[in-house]
Amino acid sequence: MRRPPPAILLLLAILAGFVVMALAAPLLAPYDPLHQSLLARLRPPGTALRAGRFLLGTDDLGRDLLSRLIFGARASLAVAASSVAVSLATGSLLGLLSGWRRGWSEIVIMRLVDSMLSIPAILLAVLTVAVLGPGFVKLVLVLGLTRWPRYTRVAYAQTLQVAALPYIRAAEMAGCRPWRILLRHILPNIAGPLLVVATSEFGLMILFEAGLSFLGLGIQPPTPSWGSIMSAGRDYVARAWWLTVFPGAALFLLVLSVNLLGDWLRDRLDPRSATR
Amino acid sequence: MTPAPPALEIEELSLSIAAARVVDGVSLAVAAGEVVAMVGESGCGKSLTAQAVMRLLPDAVRHQGGRIRVAGQDITALPDSAMRRLRGRALSMIFQEPQAALDPLATVGAQIAEALRLPLARARPAVRAMLEEVGLSDPERRIDQYPFELSGGMCQRVMIACALIARPALLLADEPTTALDVTIQAQILALLRRLAAERGTAVLLITHDMGVVADIADRVAVMYAGRIAETGPVGALFAAPRHPYTALLLAAIPRLADTPKSRLAVIEGRVPMPGAFGAGCRFAERCPLADARCTAQAPPLRDLGGGRHSACFHAERVG
Numbered sequence: 025m026r027r028p029p030p031a032i033l034l035l036l037a038i039l040a041g042f043v044v045m046a047l048a049a050p051l052l053a054p055y056d057p058l059h060q061s062l063l064a065r066l067r068p069p070g071t072a073l074r075a076g077r078f079l080l081g082t083d084d085l086g087r088d089l090l091s092r093l094i095f096g097a098r099a100s101l102a103v104a105a106s107s108v109a110v111s112l113a114t115g116s117l118l119g120l121l122s123g124w125r126r127g128w129s130e131i132v133i134m135r136l137v138d139s140m141l142s143i144p145a146i147l148l149a150v151l152t153v154a155v156l157g158p159g160f161v162k163l164v165l166v167l168g169l170t171r172w173p174r175y176t177r178v179a180y181a182q183t184l185q186v187a188a189l190p191y192i193r194a195a196e197m198a199g200c201r202p203w204r205i206l207l208r209h210i211l212p213n214i215a216g217p218l219l220v221v222a223t224s225e226f227g228l229m230i231l232f233e234a235g236l237s238f239l240g241l242g243i244q245p246p247t248p249s250w251g252s253i254m255s256a257g258r259d260y261v262a263r264a265w266w267l268t269v270f271p272g273a274a275l276f277l278l279v280l281s282v283n284l285l286g287d288w289l290r291d292r293l294d295p296r297s298a299t300r
Numbered sequence: 301m302t303p304a305p306p307a308l309e310i311e312e313l314s315l316s317i318a319a320a321r322v323v324d325g326v327s328l329a330v331a332a333g334e335v336v337a338m339v340g341e342s343g344c345g346k347s348l349t350a351q352a353v354m355r356l357l358p359d360a361v362r363h364q365g366g367r368i369r370v371a372g373q374d375i376t377a378l379p380d381s382a383m384r385r386l387r388g389r390a391l392s393m394i395f396q397e398p399q400a401a402l403d404p405l406a407t408v409g410a411q412i413a414e415a416l417r418l419p420l421a422r423a424r425p426a427v428r429a430m431l432e433e434v435g436l437s438d439p440e441r442r443i444d445q446y447p448f449e450l451s452g453g454m455c456q457r458v459m460i461a462c463a464l465i466a467r468p469a470l471l472l473a474d475e476p477t478t479a480l481d482v483t484i485q486a487q488i489l490a491l492l493r494r495l496a497a498e499r500g501t502a503v504l505l506i507t508h509d510m511g512v513v514a515d516i517a518d519r520v521a522v523m524y525a526g527r528i529a530e531t532g533p534v535g536a537l538f539a540a541p542r543h544p545y546t547a548l549l550l551a552a553i554p555r556l557a558d559t560p561k562s563r564l565a566v567i568e569g570r571v572p573m574p575g576a577f578g579a580g581c582r583f584a585e586r587c588p589l590a591d592a593r594c595t596a597q598a599p600p601l602r603d604l605g606g607g608r609h610s611a612c613f614h615a616e617r618v619g
Contacts (some may be wrong), residue, residue, distance in 0.1 A: 190400040197354055198415050198462060199387030208414075212405045 032288050035281040042278050048096040053091035053109055054079070057248050060087035066264045068252040083256065083264040089266060092248040099237070099249035102185050103163055106231035110168025112175055112222050119179025120214075124187055134180065145170055149232060152264065153241040163242055167229055178221050183212035216293040222287030227279045234275055250275050305372035306331045307469040307502030308353065308391075313366035315348055315357070320574035321346045321364070323348055324526045327601070330502040332469065335493060336506045337513040337534075339549075340523035343571065346506045349523075353504070355383050355391055365598070371469040388415045389471040392463040396478040398455035402447035402572070407442035408458050415462045415557070430461045435491060453484035457491070463497060474506045489516045509554050514538060522546045525571055525582040528601060532608035542610040544587045547618050589614045 028036075045052060055076065064073055064086040071078045080089040091231060122133040140148075152166045186192060195205050236242035237251030245252055250271040257267025302593045307328040315323040323345040338346045351357045355375060368375050370391050375383060392415070395401060402411060412430060413423035420427065424443065431439035434457040447455055456476060463471055473492065477485040493516045496503045507519060509514055513520055514534060521531045522545065524570045530543035541547040545567075552565045569586035572578075580595040582585070587594065593613060612618065 108424055190395070190397055191403045193356070194393075194395075194401040194459070194462075195403070195414075197387055197388060197393045198386050200414065201384070209403050209406070213403070 028288070032235035032285065035285050035288075038277060038281040039285065042097050043101065046096050046101045049095045049098055053088075053094045055088040055091045056153040057087060057091040057298050058281050059087060066260060066267075068264070069266050080270050081264070083253070084264075085265055089253075089270060092253055093250070093271060095277075096248040096250045096253060096271065097274070099231055099243045100230050100275070103118050103160070103167070103233040103243070104226050106164040107171065107232075107235065108222055108226050110164060111216065114168065115163060115172035115175025116179045116211070116218055118172065119176040119206040120183050121178070121211060123180045124182025124202070124206055124210070130180075133138060133176065137180075138174050140170070140173040141177075146235065150241060153236060154242065158236075158241050158244050160243065163233065163236065167232055169230065171225060171229070172226065175218060175221055178217050179214060182217055183210055186210050186213050220286065220290040220293060223282065223289055227282040227286065230275070230282065244274065302497055304332065305369065307334075307368040308504060309367075309372075310349070310353070311367045311369075313349065313352060313368065314364040315345070315352060316362050316364050317360050317574065322361070322526050322574050322579065324577075325366070326523070326526075326528055327366075327613060328504075328521055328528070328531070330470065330504050332502050333497055333500045333504040334519065335496055335505060335517050336519045336521060337507060337517035337522045339510065339513055340506060341508055341571065341579055343574075343600045344523045345526040346523050347474055348505055350474050351393065352506065353470075353472060354387065356453045374618070379471065388463075389466045390468055391472065392466070392468045393472040393474065394463050394476050395474040398459045398475065398476075398479065399447060399450075399452055402455055404447055407444050407446055407548070408450070412458065412465055413460050415465050421511050426465065427461075430465045430605070431458075433495070434458070434461045434464075435487075436461075440536070452480055453488065456480060456484075460491065460495070461489075464499065464501065467499060468501065470502045470504065472504050472506070475508070477512060478507075478509075485512070486515070489546070492516060510550065522549070525577065526574070527582060527598075528609075528611060529583065530608075530612070531601075532604075536606060536608060542604055542608060542615040542618055543583075543612045544589050544614070544618055577590050589617060 042207060051097035062085070064078070064082050066084055067073070067078055067082045069079060069081040071081060078088050078090070080093065083089055083092065118133050122130040148170045149166050152170070153162065156162050156166065192209060197211050200209070233242055233249070234251035237249040238255045240252070240255065242251055253271045254268050257264065257271070259270055302388075305531065306329040306363050308328070310326060310328045313323055313326045314321060326345070328336070330339070340346050344602060348357065348361060351547045352363065354372070355423065363376070370386065375386065378386070404406050407503045409420045409427050412427045413420040416423050416426065421489065427443060428439045431442055434446065436442050436454060442450070447458070449457065457575055476492070477488050480488060489512060492503060495501065505512070517534050519531065521536055522543065524545050529545045530537065530541065532542070537546065541550060552567060554564060567586055572582060572585070578595060580597055581590070581599050584590040584594040599611045599613045601609045602615065603609055604615060
């Protein structure tokens with residue numbers, strides 16, 4: 025196995041940094057992200073008070089921004105990871121089924137995919153949350169169950185290709201059960217392209233979570249989320265720039281590294297589509 | 301006590317694609333431990349016959365009639381789930397391109413164990429013994445290797461191990477050596493021959509290579525355009541063919557004595573298109589012995605004695 029280039033190692037380190045931040049938030053955060061102090065409202069980065077030093081400043085309720093950002097990474101990564109898991113599982117399964125069974129299941133599933141893909145995803149998500157109401161589980165389900173069609177398309181096309189290969193015929197001739205052929209022989213052989221879709225969706229899901237939370241439809245206050253921090257900071261953008269700049273920068277850095285890693289992964293798994 | 305039924309008994313099998321009868325009234329039996337070769341050129345229906353026995357025909361092919369019995373059990377009437385349980389256990393199949401026929405992401409051992417419906421951890425001793433039996437060196441290491449680490453000949457040995465580990469009564473081998481070079485080909489054929497004899501497995505070998513037939517078969521069935529032209533024991537059939545097609549086919553084998561200047565023997569004309577079969581003998585238009593009767597009615601497969609059958613009105617005049 026070739027060693028990945030240094031730029032990729034750097035991106036991996038950034039991603040790993042965010043993951044560690046999310047997992048070990050209570051250990052890393054200097055303060056309680058929910059602790060309010062009206063005496064320390066809207067202090068700029070670096071302010072030192074008797075209560076302590078606020079590296080990235082404080083918000084309108086006097087809460088430490090750095091601590092809130094560290095805890096906010098949890099919301100981003102947890103929502104993105106869970107919704108990607110839900111949509112990856114749903115989408116792959118439907119794609120495998122329609123590619124293997126063909127006939128009616130193919131027609132029904134693939135036309136459903138076409139119609140889902142023709143509706144703007146963010147609109148669909150906003151509408152469903154508006155009806156169901158916000159909350160972590162609902163957010164994951166909404167994102168997961170609106171984002172499966174891309175996986176289905178890829179899984180379907182790949183299944184069609186792989187199912188025609190001699191080793192799948194050989195498995196049939198050995199008396200393999202259909203579900204075993206699907207899960208043990210076809211799924212591993214189409215996992216690469218699905219993984220590439222999953223990485224690109226992961227970046228998108230982070231943005232969706234931030235976007236919905238910004239609109240007040242995602243993670244609910246007081247639980248910190250980068251989107252809701254920015255939303256609250258919008259009212260003070262002229263007086264307290266740090267409330268929008270730092271969460272925005274964190275979001276940018278995380279999504280950028282996820283996307284670049286995804287591109288690299290795609291080029292590794294499918295050299296033909298390499299962008300150079 | 302009645303004698304054991306043959307491992308495979310095909311009775312008047314007919315298959316069609318649209319309106320064309322691509323396999324027409326084929327009957328054939330293979331006894332336990334016997335190797336029967338089915339020979340014929342591309343498109344004569346030999347592979348379709350094998351797929352019909354596995355009950356894995358392409359969607360476009362319709363089963364028009366005829367019975368297929370494996371070890372006495374009529375499989376044409378079985379429900380799909382029961383048929384699936386028989387595959388790999390009562391009957392199994394190997395085919396060409398052994399490297400493509402193994403899952404690239406599963407180890408050799410896992411694939412062989414799958415035929416036993418057991419996880420590799422429990423089947424490991426049996427898998428190792430089977431690998432030894434098919435003549436793979438260092439079986440303990442091979443178990444955990446992936447197909448890309450093996451050569452074509454080794455992959456075919458693995459395929460054979462997959463096919464035979466559950467001790468099926470019948471093995472269908474569809475051009476198993478076509479993709480291999482000649483020395484490996486001889487080794488694989490000898491292996492098939494030996495395993496069939498040792499385990500009492502019936503083998504239906506499908507090939508277009510007369511050399512392969514002469515090497516390992518006990519009996520031959522020559523097919524032409526979806527029908528059986530002639531069957532008989534290998535020695536007798538090669539020595540004195542009783543169907544003009546067989547005679548011309550044997551004459552077309554290049555010999556070492558041929559010089560670079562000598563012309564290759566060919567059979568004039570071509571196989572009729574499946575939609576254009578006439579009422580008579582399907583070989584009539586290319587046949588040197590054909591007369592008016594041959595184009596008017598189809599010759600039945602006649603018993604000539606000595607285990608030989610020919611579908612030719614002029615069988616006695618061939619040669």
